Amino acid sequence: MRLGQRNTIRVGALAAMVLGLVCAGCMGPGPVERTLVVLGGCPGQQSGAPGQPSHMAQAALPIVAVLPFEASAALDRRAVAIQEGNVLRSATTWSWEDTPRRMVTQAVLDQLACSGAWGVLWPYRPRGEHFAVLGGRVDDFSVALHPQGGEVRVALTVDVWSAQKGPLLGRLSVQATAPCSDATPQAAAVAAQDALRDAMRQVEQGLQTLRPRMEMTGE
Numbered sequence: 001m002r003l004g005q006r007n008t009i010r011v012g013a014l015a016a017m018v019l020g021l022v023c024a025g026c027m028g029p030g031p032v033e034r035t036l037v038v039l040g041g042c043p044g045q046q047s048g049a050p051g052q053p054s055h056m057a058q059a060a061l062p063i064v065a066v067l068p069f070e071a072s073a074a075l076d077r078r079a080v081a082i083q084e085g086n087v088l089r090s091a092t093t094w095s096w097e098d099t100p101r102r103m104v105t106q107a108v109l110d111q112l113a114c115s116g117a118w119g120v121l122w123p124y125r126p127r128g129e130h131f132a133v134l135g136g137r138v139d140d141f142s143v144a145l146h147p148q149g150g151e152v153r154v155a156l157t158v159d160v161w162s163a164q165k166g167p168l169l170g171r172l173s174v175q176a177t178a179p180c181s182d183a184t185p186q187a188a189a190v191a192a193q194d195a196l197r198d199a200m201r202q203v204e205q206g207l208q209t210l211r212p213r214m215e216m217t218g219e
Contacts, residue, residue, distance in 0.1 A: 062214065063119035064207070065128065066109055067135030069156075071101040080188070081142035083153070088142065094185050096192075100141035103196070104156065108134070111200035118207070126164050132214045133161040134207070136172075143188045149180040152191040154199045160210050162217040169213045172206035174199050 074081060080094040096103065112118040112134075121130045140155035158172040178194035180187040 061117065061119040062131035062211070063121050063129055064112055065121040065124045065130040065133045066105070066112070067124050067133065069101050069105045069108070069136050069138055071099070071138040071141075075100045075138050075141055081140075083142045083144040094143075094188070100138050104138050104141070104154075104199075107196050107200050108203060111204055112207075115204055117204075130163055132163060132169065132210075133165045135159055135161075140175075143180070143192075145180075145183050147183065149182050149187065150191075151177050151179050152188060152195045153177050154192075154195045156199060156203070158203055158206065160207065160214075162214065167217065169217070170206070170210045172203065174202045174206070176202065 074088070074090065076099050077090065078095040078097070078099055079090040079092070080096060082089050082091050082094070098106075109120055109122055113120045121128050124133065136156055136158035138155075139157055140153050142153050144150050144153060154174075154176045156172075156174040158174060160169045160172070161167065162169055176195045176198035178191040178198065180191045
């Protein structure tokens with residue numbers, strides 16, 4: 001099985017990670033076509049590593065320790081979850097570049113680090129300096145298809161604890177959707193980065209609302 005032409009699309013600063021969809025004949029006969037969507041991180045950032053402010057800048061920021069996100073077995077695999085009516089199935093010919101659980105974890109790291117408002121502790125070390133601990137679960141990361149196109153759905157439950165995973169400060173329910181321009185893997189890949197970007201904005205906004213509680217527990 002040969003790979004067809006590789007197309008790379010670069011979009012705005014959100015995450016230093018690669019999302020991909022692989023389609024092998026699912027839209028009809030023909031060679032395998034691979035589409036990569038590269039979500040740019042902080043300027044000068046290496047792919048796969050969370051963006052970080054300078055050491056001196058980070059020292060003055062509240063540091064959030066990030067835990068790896070969890071997911072059900074169906075969402076902890078690279079096969080794309082396809083929603084058709086009331087049926088959710090794993091695609092046999094479409095796959096993400098990484099699992100939704102890892103993609104969301106990486107996106108959270110990059111969103112916080114690139115925001116300029118937070119420092120990031122990764123991986124989590126209880127004795128490392130930090131202001132709060134953030135973790136959560138991927139509840140949905142699926143593609144809903146219909147003849148006119150479809151949409152990508154992202155749903156997260158995000159928990160924020162005080163330092164060293166002390167008392168729970170708050171739980172955020174995050175839901176984001178983005179339309180697919182058509183029923184192709186390329187359109188689904190673009191919609192996925194749009195939905196993920198929206199979800200990350202919600203995570204950061206929720207974190208900001210919990211900041212007074214963080215400061216109270218940190219006194």
